[in-house]
Amino acid sequence: MVRVRFAPSPTGSLHLGNARSAAAHRRYADAHGGAMLLRIDDTDPARNVDGGLETILTDLEWLGIGWDEGPQRQSERHVRHREAAHLVGEPDADGALRFGHATVLRADGTATYQLASAVDDLDFGITHVIRGSDHRANEELQASLIRALGGEPPVYIHHGLLLGDDGTKLSKRHGASSLADLREEGIPGEAVRTYLDELGLPKHDVHLDLARLRRLSIEALAALSDDELAARTGMPVSVVPAMRGARDLREAREYAEQVLDPVAAEVDAPETIARAVELVEGGLDAKSVVRELKAVGGSLKAVRLALTGRERGPELAAVIESLSRDELLNRLGRCSSTTR
RNA sequence: GCCCCCAUCGACUAGUGGUCCAGGUCACGGCCCUUUCAAGGCCGCAGCACGGGUUCGAAUCCCGUUGGGGGCACCA
Numbered sequence A: 001m002v003r004v005r006f007a008p009s010p011t012g013s014l015h016l017g018n019a020r021s022a023a024a025h026r027r028y029a030d031a032h033g034g035a036m037l038l039r040i041d042d043t044d045p046a047r048n049v050d051g052g053l054e055t056i057l058t059d060l061e062w063l064g065i066g067w068d069e070g071p072q073r074q075s076e077r078h079v080r081h082r083e084a085a086h087l088v089g090e091p092d093a094d095g096a097l098r099f100g101h102a103t104v105l106r107a108d109g110t111a112t113y114q115l116a117s118a119v120d121d122l123d124f125g126i127t128h129v130i131r132g133s134d135h136r137a138n139e140e141l142q143a144s145l146i147r148a149l150g151g152e153p154p155v156y157i158h159h160g161l162l163l164g165d166d167g168t169k170l171s172k173r174h175g176a177s178s179l180a181d182l183r184e185e186g187i188p189g190e191a192v193r194t195y196l197d198e199l200g201l202p203k204h205d206v207h208l209d210l211a212r213l214r215r216l217s218i219e220a221l222a223a224l225s226d227d228e229l230a231a232r233t234g235m236p237v238s239v240v241p242a243m244r245g246a247r248d249l250r251e252a253r254e255y256a257e258q259v260l261d262p263v264a265a266e267v268d269a270p271e272t273i274a275r276a277v278e279l280v281e282g283g284l285d286a287k288s289v290v291r292e293l294k295a296v297g298g299s300l301k302a303v304r305l306a307l308t309g310r311e312r313g314p315e316l317a318a319v320i321e322s323l324s325r326d327e328l329l330n331r332l333g334r335c336s337s338t339t340r
Numbered sequence B: 001g002c003c004c005c006c007a008u009c010g011a012c013u014a015g016u017g018g019u020c021c022a023g024g025u026c027a028c029g030g031c032c033c034u035u036u037c038a039a040g041g042c043c044g045c046a047g048c049a050c051g052g053g054u055u056c057g058a059a060u061c062c063c064g065u066u067g068g069g070g071g072c073a074c075c076a
Helices: A016-031 A052-063 A074-088 A113-123 A138-148 A179-184 A189-199 A210-223 A226-233 A237-243 A249-260 A270-281 A286-295 A300-308 A316-322 A325-339
Strands: A003-006 A035-040 A069-073 A097-099 A102-105 A128-132 A155-159
Touching: A003 A016, A003 A128, A016 A035, A016 A052, A016 A128, A016 A189, A035 A052, A035 A074, A052 A069, A052 A179, A052 A189, A069 A074, A074 A097, A074 A102, A074 A113, A074 A138, A097 A138, A102 A113, A113 A138, A138 A155, A179 A189, A189 A210, A226 A237, A226 A249, A237 A249, A237 A316, A249 A300, A249 A316, A270 A286, A270 A300, A270 A325, A286 A300, A286 A316, A300 A316, A300 A325
Parallel strands: A003 A035, A035 A069, A128 A155
Antiparallel strands: A097 A102
């Protein structure tokens, strides 16, 4: 029975590297009919952030990644860790316990990552440890610790790292790389999940490809039904036509707001506006209205301005389609009266 | 400095000795669509890091070089 554990530290929103690891664990467990344990590596009180656990749970849910056991906080296992440290460690001059060259228990009695990780992997019957190559050097120590405790070490699988633009290990300083950042930017969770799954677990490093992520965002949006798109953006279904073509949820919201909240604008094209009013009153559909306006050489720009107050935005036909007849006449009428 | 890992278009990759004068996707460029910005459609550019082997035959195997990354904490 395969058992893996995803073990983030509660230091804030997961960055893409961690998220990639989470997705890889889920996939590995599923592929082998195994289980995934969620473990919170919070042995260092100094690094723990308030609400750190909740943030991680939110991130995982957003990605659609579930787990089978946990969350298990390492800090809650300190008694067992201390016991194990005394089993294998040697006291040093500062009152800490060491195993070989590594400290396993600090002088204040708290376990270090090396110890806690090894003990928990052993106690929870972890069969495969999947992690980035930045952990490669930890394998020997941790395996030794487990053997010293009378256990059999798991299989260690190290994969290449996710690199930022500068070609170094992705970290907070690279910016816009935490899940919270991406969510803020309007990238749908499933686009991120797809991207992470595409990464797989190669041994070589991989450059973070933001362009690919944006591409997947466009595709994820295209795959959403009208109702889903409306729900995700918190906008009424009626304005969905105006949101199509947006590249992310934030942009979709902006498009919708343009239609929903027009700003005042000077429009100087009375003939086009009058014609538009006629066409709308005539009950023509959006596309036909646009076609007819074009046929008479009307200024579509003026119509857009009249309807949204802006010079740019979603395709005019989509804007018209997103508005009710009354609202269309209202906005067009308001314009023709102010320009006359 | 020492130890470890890796190496196909700009990026992500397919490719595991012949079917590869290397295929796909993204980016990029051009065209079309669009009286806006996108989205969409079509076409195109571009690569096996280098040098030695092994072999009838190498992107695929071996060695070296170069390049890149990671580690060398009482951080995880």
